[in-house]
Structures are given as structure tokens and as C-alpha cells.
Amino acid sequence: MERWYMSVIALLLIGVVIIAGCTTTLPAKEAGLEEKDTTSVYIVGIDGDYAPYSYIDRDGNPAGFDVESIEWIADEMGFQVKIQPVEWNRIIPALLEKEIDMIYSGMSITDERRELVGFSKPYWTANQSIAVRNESGIDIDDIMEGKAVIGTERGSTAAAWTEDTLVYSGKMPAENLALYGNISLAINALEEEHVDAVIFDLPVLKEAILERPLMIVGELKTGERYGIAVRKGDTELLETLNEGLDRLMDSPEWQELIEKYKLA
Numbered sequence: 001m002e003r004w005y006m007s008v009i010a011l012l013l014i015g016v017v018i019i020a021g022c023t024t025t026l027p028a029k030e031a032g033l034e035e036k037d038t039t040s041v042y043i044v045g046i047d048g049d050y051a052p053y054s055y056i057d058r059d060g061n062p063a064g065f066d067v068e069s070i071e072w073i074a075d076e077m078g079f080q081v082k083i084q085p086v087e088w089n090r091i092i093p094a095l096l097e098k099e100i101d102m103i104y105s106g107m108s109i110t111d112e113r114r115e116l117v118g119f120s121k122p123y124w125t126a127n128q129s130i131a132v133r134n135e136s137g138i139d140i141d142d143i144m145e146g147k148a149v150i151g152t153e154r155g156s157t158a159a160a161w162t163e164d165t166l167v168y169s170g171k172m173p174a175e176n177l178a179l180y181g182n183i184s185l186a187i188n189a190l191e192e193e194h195v196d197a198v199i200f201d202l203p204v205l206k207e208a209i210l211e212r213p214l215m216i217v218g219e220l221k222t223g224e225r226y227g228i229a230v231r232k233g234d235t236e237l238l239e240t241l242n243e244g245l246d247r248l249m250d251s252p253e254w255q256e257l258i259e260k261y262k263l264a
Contacts, residue, residue, distance in 0.1 A: 040079040042237070044070055045100035048085030049182040051207045052261040053106040056085060065261040069123075070104045070228075072253055073244030087181060089155035092116055095231060102237070106201065108157045108224040118232045120241045122225035123249070124263075128158050129202040130218045131190065131209050138196055140218030146172030151186040151195035154179040157224055158199045183208050190214060203263055 046054035046062060054064040062083035074081045086094050091107075094100050095117060106126070109119045132138045132148075142148050146166050152158040159179055166172040178195050180186040187208050190198045198205065202219055209215070228241050248254050258264050 042074075042079060042081050042101040043084050043099070044081050045084050045086045045091050045094055045103045046105040047088045047091070047182070049184050050088075050106055050204055052203060052263065054104075065257055065263060066104050066106060068257055068260075069248060070102075072248055072251075073241065076247055077240050077244045079240070088153055089181070091155075092229070095229060098231075101230070101234075102241070103229040106204070106226050107229050109227045110157065110160070112160075113229070116232075117229040118234065118238055119227035119229055120238060121245060122227050123245050124226040126201050126203060126222075126224050126226065128161055128199055128220040128222045128224070129205050129216050130220070131187070131198045131200075131205050131214050132196065132217050133190065133193070134213045134215050136196065138217065143197055143199075143218065144171075146176070148172075148196035149176045149178065149194075151178040151180060151189050151198045152200055153183050153186060154181060156200065157222070158201070161220065161222060162199055187212070187214070 046064075046067065048054065048056045048062070050064070052064055053066045054062065057063040062085070067083060070081055070083075084100055086100065091100075091103055091105070092113065095103055103117075106124070107113070107119075108126075109122060113119070130140060130143055138148055143150070144166075150162055150166075150172075152162060159177070162172075162177050163174075167174050167177060178186075178189065180189065183198075183200055183204060186195070186198045186200070189195050191212055191214065197217075199220070200208070201224070202216075206216060228245075230238050230241070
């Protein structure tokens, strides 16, 4: 009786060892388990009404110079991106609240913004410009003397320039600055004669007034430099983006994008 009992115990122990050996040596794929994809996915915040840099096309897809640039960088540097349109006035708060991971949408690097976010190296330079109705007779002198009602996008550097140059200097009353949720709304207001002029980044404004009875009457040499914004603590991501920008600007694709979006 005792020998039989001991024999059973021995067989059970051998079985446990064999099973244990099998479960620890089988690779995940052979065990029928899927390997986790460890590729980082970053949510990229854009202004969805900022052509030619970032916009939503007729099929509802993100497009533009900045959109294609970050997609190229992501592929080159080994991460993935999801493009997320955000109202411009909320885009920095969205970054700080971790709703998005970066802003890549023609964001001018300013001292005020540097207090809140970190910026990549500059990748583009642009000036502000002024659009008016074709037959209005308004020129850049009227703007600089504070004689016009000006519209622009809320939270933009165009709004900041207008306040700093015209409102705070006393040349123009504060109520003559009309702020809108996006540049299209400001352009509509101009065409409908709610404002006398719109001030905004030159390439975007040129795109926005196409096929409208509007024209550019002046360019303001603000020399604004665009950068990618990230949270201040995301130093590793910032280094990756800077390296990606270097590679992109050294590649043939950079000039192709410039020509495609008529930024030259």
C-alpha cells in the first residue's frame, strides 16, 4: 500500500515538472499570445482651419504642410501620430491638460508662450498681412493710424500684434478689435462688412481670401518663427522632434512639401 502511494506521488511530481518546463519555455507566439505593440502614439493638436499649414480637407481628413511634415517625421523616427483639430484659443490648455501631446500647426514662438510650453527649433518664418474688401479704399496707412475696425482669430499673434501696436498705444479703441473663433469666421465678417480689415499670417490669409472680393494691401514684417510646442517636461519627445525636423529639412521631401503647398 505504501509503495503504491509513493509511486503515485512520484508520477505526479514528474508531471508537474514537465508541465512547468513547457509553460516557461514556450515563446509568446507559439503559446498563442500576441506581442504588444510598443510603438509610441502621440496626439498632435492642430488648427483645423489654417490652410496651407493644417486644415480638414473635403473628405474630412487632416491635411496641410504641417500635417504631412509630422507624418513624415513620425515615420522616420519610429512613432505614430493621431491628428486632432482643436479650437486655437484652447490649444495650449489642451496640451497642458494632456488632451494632446504636441501642437504642430504654425504656432509662432513667443516669450509669452515659452512661459507655458517648450518649443522645438524653428522650422518656418512668416509675416502678418492685411486683407480688405476690393473696393473699400482702405490701405495700410489707415490700419497703422487706427482708423479701421480689425478682425482676426482669437488667441493668435495677429490679435496680440493689434493689441500691442494699435490698442495699447491709444491709436485704436479696444472695441475696434473683433475676435473670432477661426480665420474663416473673420474673413466672412470682412466680406459681410462687419469689419474693415483682417490681419493674419500671410500664407494663411492669401489662401483664405481666394475667389473672394478681397485683397491683400500690406505685409507686416513681424518675422514670426514657427515651432512645435510640447509640455515643458517632455524633453525626450522634444529631442526626437528636433532630430526629425533636421532629417526632414535635409531631405528632398522638404522642398517637395514647400512646392506642393506653394510656400516658396
